[in-house]
Amino acid sequence: MKIDGRHYRTIWLESDGWAVRIIDQTRLPHAFETLRLESLEDSAHAIRAMQVRGAPLIGATAAYGLCLALRADASDAALDDARAILLATRPTAVDLRWALEDMAGCLDRLPPGERVAAAYARAAAICEESVATCEAIGAHGLPLIEAAAETKGGARVNVLTHCNAGWLATVDWGTALAPIYKAHDAGLDIHVWVDETRPRNQGAALTAWELGRHGVAHTVIVDNAGGHLMQHGLVDLCITGTDRTAASGDVCNKIGTYLKALAAHDNGVPFYVGLPHTTIDWTIEDGVRDIPIEERGPEEVTEIRGRGAGGTLASVVLTPADSPAANYAFDVTPARLVTGLITERGVCEASRAGLRGLYPESPRR
Ligand code: MRU
Numbered sequence: 005m006k007i008d009g010r011h012y013r014t015i016w017l018e019s020d021g022w023a024v025r026i027i028d029q030t031r032l033p034h035a036f037e038t039l040r041l042e043s044l045e046d047s048a049h050a051i052r053a054m055q056v057r058g059a060p061l062i063g064a065t066a067a068y069g070l071c072l073a074l075r076a077d078a079s080d081a082a083l084d085d086a087r088a089i090l091l092a093t094r095p096t097a098v099d100l101r102w103a104l105e106d107m108a109g110c111l112d113r114l115p116p117g118e119r120v121a122a123a124y125a126r127a128a129a130i131c132e133e134s135v136a137t138c139e140a141i142g143a144h145g146l147p148l149i150e151a152a153a154e155t156k157g158g159a160r161v162n163v164l165t166h167c168n169a170g171w172l173a174t175v176d177w178g179t180a181l182a183p184i185y186k187a188h189d190a191g192l193d194i195h196v197w198v199d200e201t202r203p204r205n206q207g208a209a210l211t212a213w214e215l216g217r218h219g220v221a222h223t224v225i226v227d228n229a230g231g232h233l234m235q236h237g238l239v240d241l242c243i244t245g246t247d248r249t250a251a252s253g254d255v256c257n258k259i260g261t262y263l264k265a266l267a268a269h270d271n272g273v274p275f276y277v278g279l280p281h282t283t284i285d286w287t288i289e290d291g292v293r294d295i296p297i298e299e300r301g302p303e304e305v306t307e308i309r310g311r312g313a314g315g316t317l318a319s320v321v322l323t324p325a326d327s328p329a330a331n332y333a334f335d336v337t338p339a340r341l342v343t344g345l346i347t348e349r350g351v352c353e354a355s356r357a358g359l360r361g362l363y364p365e366s367p368r369r
Contacts, residue, residue: 063100
């Protein structure tokens with residue numbers, strides 16, 4: 005997407021043809037900085053420390069992480085070690101496993117001497133495919149927003165979103181935000197309610213930033229405001245992303261998504277989820293029981309980061325020093341609360357039959 009007129013992706017290959025550059029998302033929205041990744045450890049750290057985040061981008065970064073690892077040592081043992089290190093960075097976003105398995109599919113059978121070139125070619129293809137996939141999600145989601153506009157006689161459509169599932173969470177376009185960009189670019193009058201998304205504020209910091217760069221009208225709200233807005237008819241539809249969607253249609257996304265879906269259900273507000281095929285876990289049926297939920301450090305809850313009076317980024321402590329905190333990073337919205345899944349192949353019901361209808365080739369349990 006464009007930043008001040010210049011097109012950016014979230015990850016790209018440096019001009020030397022081997023090092024990788026990313027946008028450091030921990031510095032946004034107050035500073036636009038990029039980072040050079042030169043090693044497996046640089047890539048793994050970028051995922052763990054959330055310099056890159058969002059399921060599809062985590063997958064793309066892991067793919068390039070393997071490339072950097074193989075440059076150092078392309079042996080079978082090193083390949084296995086690199087995969088294990090990358091897989092262990094974060095447990096919930098299934099795109100990570102998808103990307104590592106996809107890369108394995110083209111690397112394991114090759115002699116070590118051919119692996120580096122093949123890895124870079126596949127990682128680049130994964131990024132290109134992700135961009136096309138996300139743009140297609142935008143195209144299939146646009147009619148949902150157009151239908152809402154028509155229902156309102158062309159009046160402004162208000163969409164609520166949670167966390168950041170925009171181009172910053174993918175390679176480009178985003179998932180949940182892609183239909184919103186398509187609607188904006190098509191001239192529809194659209195406004196986005198942006199959940200701040202505690203504790204790391206991906207909404208307040210990242211979604212607001214990227215919508216602002218693209219000129220999309222938006223308002224940042226506290227996470228607990230959505231239900232009230234829905235009760236007062238101020239939300240026409242919700243669109244979120246997902247880190248892992250079960251074969252049954254259960255959707256795992258940023259903590260707080262489930263509560264948003266409950267409020268939407270209670271107020272008759274359509275609740276859609278944008279996702280690429282890389283985020284579907286065909287091995288899981290019961291999402292609430294079986295999707296691994298990341299628990300991150302309590303300091304993310306007890307402290308908050310922002311720009312201080314002097315313009316420098318700083319953290320302040322919110323809680324009493326002796327109060328413990330728990331930090332569950334994701335939750336699962338049962339399929340019954342999801343109106344539809346917006347994929348690169350179209351929109352379907354959140355169910356096994358719905359997903360299988362769009363992905364007939366998908367593995368059978
Ligand atoms: O912890 P994060 O920032 O990686 O969580 C990201 C989300 O929950 C997104 O909604 C999800 O990954 C979809 S990204 C297209």
